[in-house]
Amino acid sequence: MRAVLCTTPGSVRDLTVATMSPLPLPDNGARVMVEAAGVNYVDALFVEGRYQIKPNPPFTPGSEVAGRIGEVGSEWSGPAVGTRVLVSCGMGGYATEVIARPGQAVPIPEQLSAPAAACFTQSYATALFALRTRAHLVGGERVLVLGGGGGVGLAAIQVATALGATVIAQGSTEEKRDAARRAGASITIGGDATTLKDDVRGSLDGGVDVVIDPVGGAFTGQALRTLRDGGRLAVIGFVAGPIPEIPTNQILLRNRSVVGVDWGIWAMTNPAAQGALLGELLAMVEAGSLTPAEPTLFSLDDAALALLALQERRVVGKIALSVSE
Numbered sequence: 001m002r003a004v005l006c007t008t009p010g011s012v013r014d015l016t017v018a019t020m021s022p023l024p025l026p027d028n029g030a031r032v033m034v035e036a037a038g039v040n041y042v043d044a045l046f047v048e049g050r051y052q053i054k055p056n057p058p059f060t061p062g063s064e065v066a067g068r069i070g071e072v073g074s075e076w077s078g079p080a081v082g083t084r085v086l087v088s089c090g091m092g093g094y095a096t097e098v099i100a101r102p103g104q105a106v107p108i109p110e111q112l113s114a115p116a117a118a119c120f121t122q123s124y125a126t127a128l129f130a131l132r133t134r135a136h137l138v139g140g141e142r143v144l145v146l147g148g149g150g151g152v153g154l155a156a157i158q159v160a161t162a163l164g165a166t167v168i169a170q171g172s173t174e175e176k177r178d179a180a181r182r183a184g185a186s187i188t189i190g191g192d193a194t195t196l197k198d199d200v201r202g203s204l205d206g207g208v209d210v211v212i213d214p215v216g217g218a219f220t221g222q223a224l225r226t227l228r229d230g231g232r233l234a235v236i237g238f239v240a241g242p243i244p245e246i247p248t249n250q251i252l253l254r255n256r257s258v259v260g261v262d263w264g265i266w267a268m269t270n271p272a273a274q275g276a277l278l279g280e281l282l283a284m285v286e287a288g289s290l291t292p293a294e295p296t297l298f299s300l301d302d303a304a305l306a307l308l309a310l311q312e313r314r315v316v317g318k319i320a321l322s323v324s325e
């Protein structure tokens with residue numbers, strides 16, 4: 001097998017690709033031959049040693065893949081050999097094969113290509129968990145999505161629209177705003193944090209009910225001020241750099257709430273609920289109410305370039321690594 005390796009945490013430019021022996025197959029596991037690996041912002045944080053969990057090097061980044069089941073252990077009780085599956089593997093996804101543990105291999109609906117399936121779980125599950133479980137969105141409400149041309153942003157726009165909300169999305173380029181509109185946003189606004197509050201209130205008189213915030217930085221405080229009575233701001237990530245400090249008077253005013261979203265830890269500690277959430281999202285794909293865009297493709301050998309493109313905001317939507325032996 002071939003796999004991307006991080007031998008010393010640091011720059012993503014130092015990632016290498018190595019050939020190694022096939023992974024041992026446990027009795028209750030399945031060997032999945034990877035066709036595409038999802039690239040996520042958190043992968044770069046792992047490689048740089050900036051995430052709260054620090055894996056021991058050498059390690060292979062990549063937390064989600066799509067492929068076909070190639071071989072199963074004697075006690076495997078999941079999908080049969082040959083089935084197209086997506087797998088949330090946690091780590092090791094930038095590789096030609098991964099081992100799926102019980103419950104990890106989920107059949108892919110025919111509507112999803114391998115690259116789109118590889119990028120699906122983290123973004124769409126975070127979006128639904130944030131909007132419905134944490135922010136208690138109901139149909140007819142208004143949602144502001146920050147970073148609306150990014151992975152979580154585009155998923156949040158689609159999921160919020162499918163739940164019956166009106167979406168206003170923020171994005172820094174016309175290309176990203178176009179993608180946000182294609183995903184279902186009724187209104188889009190530009191990338192300037194200083195005018196965010198006025199831009200949103202000017203577009204939607206009275207403001208919004210829910211903010212989806214995977215960006216942080218100067219955007220968070222301004223986004224909080226766009227919430228109307230009883231509004232909820234969902235904190236998802238901090239790609240813009242410094243973790244913002246929130247003025248608590250702005251939470252008191254209008255009975256607003258700020259809610260944390262840690263989908264990863266929730267999914268790990270509530271596997272049955274996560275399985276049900278993912279099943280619901282895949283059923284929405286089958287029914288045509290969610291149509292994930294095709295990701296930008298890089299080869300496995302270009303994993304470093306893919307992560308750089310993500311960090312430098314050069315990509316609209318998701319990136320997937322195209323994988324073959």
Ligand SMILES: NC(=O)c1ccc[n+]([C@@H]2O[C@H](COP(=O)([O-])OP(=O)(O)OC[C@H]3O[C@@H](n4cnc5c(N)ncnc54)[C@H](OP(=O)(O)O)[C@@H]3O)[C@@H](O)[C@H]2O)c1
Nearest residue numbers: 041126147150151152171172214236237240261262263313
């Ligand atoms: N809490 C959770 O459970 C959870 C789950 C999944 C992801 N996350 C986190 O959510 C964040 C976003 O993930 P994602 O997959 O949406 O990432 P992404 O695809 O890279 O999108 C992030 C968007 O943020 C905007 N942005 C603004 N300032 C930026 C900066 N300085 N650097 C990079 N991007 C900037 C970019 O849009 P513009 O160029 O238009 O500004 C970009 O499209 C990450 O921190 C990720 O780790 C959290």
